[in-house]
Amino acid sequence: MLFCSRSVAVSIFACQIICLSLVPKPVSAFFQDGLTFSGFKVNSQVKLSESYTDNLLQDGENQVNTFKTLINPNVSLSKTYGLNSVDLGYGFAHSNYSAKGRDKITDHMFHLNSTLDFNTQHRLKLSSAYDIMHEERGKDYSIGYGELLKKPTENKTLSLKSVYTFGSPSAQANIDLTVGYYEILWEKLSFNDLNTELPAANSIIDLSADREHEITSIGSVFRYKTGAYTEVNASIDFNIVNYHHPTGLIDDRDSDERSAFIGFKWQGSALTTGFINLGYSSKVFDNRARSDERGGRWQLGVIWKPLTYSNFDFSSAQSVSEAKGQGSYIKNTNYNASWHHQWLNRLSTKLSTSIMTDEYGDSNREDDVEIYSASLLYKMSNNLAFTASIEHQTRSSNIESVEFSENNISVTMTFAL
Numbered sequence: 001m002l003f004c005s006r007s008v009a010v011s012i013f014a015c016q017i018i019c020l021s022l023v024p025k026p027v028s029a030f031f032q033d034g035l036t037f038s039g040f041k042v043n044s045q046v047k048l049s050e051s052y053t054d055n056l057l058q059d060g061e062n063q064v065n066t067f068k069t070l071i072n073p074n075v076s077l078s079k080t081y082g083l084n085s086v087d088l089g090y091g092f093a094h095s096n097y098s099a100k101g102r103d104k105i106t107d108h109m110f111h112l113n114s115t116l117d118f119n120t121q122h123r124l125k126l127s128s129a130y131d132i133m134h135e136e137r138g139k140d141y142s143i144g145y146g147e148l149l150k151k152p153t154e155n156k157t158l159s160l161k162s163v164y165t166f167g168s169p170s171a172q173a174n175i176d177l178t179v180g181y182y183e184i185l186w187e188k189l190s191f192n193d194l195n196t197e198l199p200a201a202n203s204i205i206d207l208s209a210d211r212e213h214e215i216t217s218i219g220s221v222f223r224y225k226t227g228a229y230t231e232v233n234a235s236i237d238f239n240i241v242n243y244h245h246p247t248g249l250i251d252d253r254d255s256d257e258r259s260a261f262i263g264f265k266w267q268g269s270a271l272t273t274g275f276i277n278l279g280y281s282s283k284v285f286d287n288r289a290r291s292d293e294r295g296g297r298w299q300l301g302v303i304w305k306p307l308t309y310s311n312f313d314f315s316s317a318q319s320v321s322e323a324k325g326q327g328s329y330i331k332n333t334n335y336n337a338s339w340h341h342q343w344l345n346r347l348s349t350k351l352s353t354s355i356m357t358d359e360y361g362d363s364n365r366e367d368d369v370e371i372y373s374a375s376l377l378y379k380m381s382n383n384l385a386f387t388a389s390i391e392h393q394t395r396s397s398n399i400e401s402v403e404f405s406e407n408n409i410s411v412t413m414t415f416a417l
Contacts, residue, residue: 051410057146066099083117327360
């Protein structure tokens, strides 16, 4: 197999999102009043960033150092109609690398969300996103082989989700019913797009066709308030994963996924806020030649705030994600910790670390990833902030070709209206 893969650690992102939803916005956050246009509230933000990396391709032997300039503006329009609301937005991110002959990437992100409140006991949330993105060379499918790609490969993703809630917000019990759909399509990548020579007969083979897949999901969450600031919940989810296989380069990876969790969440205690979900999941392949994955899973996050201006965040999760070129799936286990401290009204710092293990099903490959970072944020005004950060990342593996270390330094200006 030409391309290797690693987990994108989606579970880390999920833990962070849940943690953020439990905590008030920090002092350093923007206080956007927004503009008004034809009855819509307009919020916009522009990020300008200059960064330096000593290993663009995340390659243990072919280390390319480069500066990277990023411009990332986005705008959203929102409007409230009584208890109903709508929100739509667009943003793009343009990256320009200074290394000779290196890449220029422009990603586009669209979203449209709405909330419909039929009465106090029936609510419906609809969300959709369409993204045109690029996979940087040396990441995901091209781990260890970034130099073979002439340019980053484009992909397009569509995400749809609807959540129906029964029960008023103040009720002791609520239940959510969720239906979702996700699809990813890839720009055609053939041997002609690689820095290698192969017989003409092989040059037209589409290497990215077998990455394309769709996921249809349905689930339910039951929540019960045990106190003013505590809640127990139970959830079940079913996913159907279907791959598009026009070339038949790999065996069928269609599968059915099932998961069930029981959780507890608390908020507003003197020192801590957090959640813990414990459960079980399974991934069963249609192709019996592939190994199924079953086992216990967890998601947890705790925010400890010993001082009003200082807090420690801890999170951990174990999840199973789709493989990216090697193996049948990736089982990711991660542990994350960070310390946020507000030194002055406009000055704060953050130290964080993440430790991850990726196990590749139907493969002997196992990766260990460690990420350490430090950042300094200065809020010049309610609309303007500057961030300086440094990050060190390493990956060790029993596959020598995917090992690497990287150092990254960046300075970012964020301006919001």
